[in-house]
Amino acid sequence: MPEAQARLCSIATAVPEHVVTQSEAAERTRRAFGLRMPEFERLAPVFENAGIATRHAVRPGAWYEQDRSWSERTDVYLSEGAALFVAAARGALERAGISGSEIDCVVTVSSTGIATPSLETRAAPALNLRPDVARVPVFGLGCAGGVTGLSIAARLAEARPGSNVLLVAVELCSLAIRLDKLTKANIVALALFGDGAAAAVIRTNAHGHARIATADEYTWPDTLDIMGWDVDPQGFGVIFDRSIPPFAMEHLRPAVDGMLQRQGSSRSGIDRFICHPGGAKIVEAIETGLSLRTGVLDHERAVLARYGNMSAPTALFVLERAVATGLPPRSMLMALGPGFTLSTVTLARGFS
Numbered sequence: 001m002p003e004a005q006a007r008l009c010s011i012a013t014a015v016p017e018h019v020v021t022q023s024e025a026a027e028r029t030r031r032a033f034g035l036r037m038p039e040f041e042r043l044a045p046v047f048e049n050a051g052i053a054t055r056h057a058v059r060p061g062a063w064y065e066q067d068r069s070w071s072e073r074t075d076v077y078l079s080e081g082a083a084l085f086v087a088a089a090r091g092a093l094e095r096a097g098i099s100g101s102e103i104d105c106v107v108t109v110s111s112t113g114i115a116t117p118s119l120e121t122r123a124a125p126a127l128n129l130r131p132d133v134a135r136v137p138v139f140g141l142g143c144a145g146g147v148t149g150l151s152i153a154a155r156l157a158e159a160r161p162g163s164n165v166l167l168v169a170v171e172l173c174s175l176a177i178r179l180d181k182l183t184k185a186n187i188v189a190l191a192l193f194g195d196g197a198a199a200a201v202i203r204t205n206a207h208g209h210a211r212i213a214t215a216d217e218y219t220w221p222d223t224l225d226i227m228g229w230d231v232d233p234q235g236f237g238v239i240f241d242r243s244i245p246p247f248a249m250e251h252l253r254p255a256v257d258g259m260l261q262r263q264g265s266s267r268s269g270i271d272r273f274i275c276h277p278g279g280a281k282i283v284e285a286i287e288t289g290l291s292l293r294t295g296v297l298d299h300e301r302a303v304l305a306r307y308g309n310m311s312a313p314t315a316l317f318v319l320e321r322a323v324a325t326g327l328p329p330r331s332m333l334m335a336l337g338p339g340f341t342l343s344t345v346t347l348a349r350g351f352s
Contacts, residue, residue, distance in 0.1 A: 004161035006154035007208035008347065009201040011320045012091025014084050015056035015307065016195050022052050028061055029190045037182050046191040051280030051301060055194030055308035057174040058084075064177045070235040073175045077113030082122040084197035085170050088313075089127055092166065092199035100127035103201075104163035105134040105156050109149035109312050111142050111229070112171045112236070119170060142227060143276055144217075144337025145169055145312030146198060150345050151215035153202045161204045170197040171311040176229075176236045185240040192279055194308035198316035209323050210331075210347040216259040220251060223340035244278065245285035248336060252289040255342050256334070263346065270346075271328030273297070276315040276335030277304040299325075312337075 026047035034040045057064070058080040085108070093100060106120045106129065115122070118137035120129070136156065141148050146169040153167040173193035178186055202212065226244065230237040260266050273290060277283050277300035287294055295301075299321040307317060315335045322331065327349050334344045 004158045004204040006157040006202050006204050006212045007206050008150075008210050008212060009203050009206055009208040010092045010095035011198065011200045011209070011316060011323055012088055012095055013196065013198045013313065013317050013320055014087035014091065015197075016058045016080060016084060018057045018060050020055045020057050020061060020194070022047055022050070022054065024061060025055070025190065028065065029187065032065060032179055033182065033187065039184075040187070043184060043187045046188055049280060050191045051277075051283070051304050052192070052308045053305045056196060058172055058195050059174070064174065067179050070233070073235050074113060077172050077175055078115055078122065081110065081113060081115065081119050081170050081172055084172075084195070085119050085123040085168050086126045088170070088197035088199035089123065089166060089168050092201050093127070096201035098164060098201065100129050102164050103129055103133055103166045104160065105136065105165045107136045107138065107149050107153045107156065107165065107167045109138045109141060109145040109167070109169040110171060111140055111145060112173055112175060112311065120168070140338065141312060141343075142337040143278060143309070143311050143314065144335045144339070144341055144343040146314065146316040147276070147333050147335040147343040147345055148217065149312070150200065150202070150212065150316075150333070151343070153200070154212040154215065154345075157202045157204050163203070165202045166199065167202060168197065168199045169312040169316060171195065171313055173309070173311055176238055178234065178237050180234060181237050185238050188240055189238040192309045194310050196307055196310035196313045196317065198313035198320070200316065210327050210349050212345060213348040214263050214346040216262070216344050217341055218255040218259065219339040219341040226338075226340040228338040244336070245281040247340070248282060249285040249289045252286060252342065253291070256290060256332075256344070259344055267291075270330055270332045272322065272331040274315070274318050274322050274331050274333045275300050277301065277318065278309050278336065280304065282336075
């Protein structure tokens, strides 16, 4: 255990103003794809079975019913991504009781758009970040980004004891809606994904919700085709080329057990698994794969129902709920993402 122990001092979330009900999303998708995809009605039940009631989007529904160029999507990503960044970061700073000028390092996680300079530079004036703040933008982690980002932020805090590290995960998944992609993966994405942001403040040897005890990752060989982005002149297109729930059900437990064994622990030593809810079937697969009681992942289902799958921030939305209701002595935050990769962070309450 390092002498300087990184701690989660605060966590906050933010979503854009436009609310999309699942029934509205299903109807808009049917209008856009129903006559062009012979198999659409066979795929349509995914909207009912996803475990989602509402989601949030950076633009009203009608905006997505027209083809949008990559340039248009990028303009929205830059403006709305920066706005969500500021909203989530302000919440985390307020809950930590510090100002933006006290932040020494910013870790920005995002995989749903390209920004150079990256989003934290666009948010810096509104947050009053110092000119000498260290910047660590991270791209390509997808749904695992929030968990891996927390791990990176913790290591950076421990490298400079006493510094304040701000983690912000921002994803605008709705900008990947593609009217030209007549694929099952695209329909599934339309049923699952929403927009949101989450932020956390990490500092060493400080009061906070939990100590960031350990972090681990595991990437399964020959799984590049499970999840990711396909890039073409129109922008990003989602890749879901393999059934994720059965894969998680079969392969998650050995990976988790291996991680815990290296940490000198076991599944029985974890009081609560805090998971990224990629979809209702994935939540069920995690419970089955880890031999958890059916329905125990209640925060996960609540976040999924209210916000959908927002990619990287989603696990942090679940963590926010777990913090609000009281973390147990030891918990494991986890998410599956492109690679195909499992990312975990073990949280210990108190200073032990």
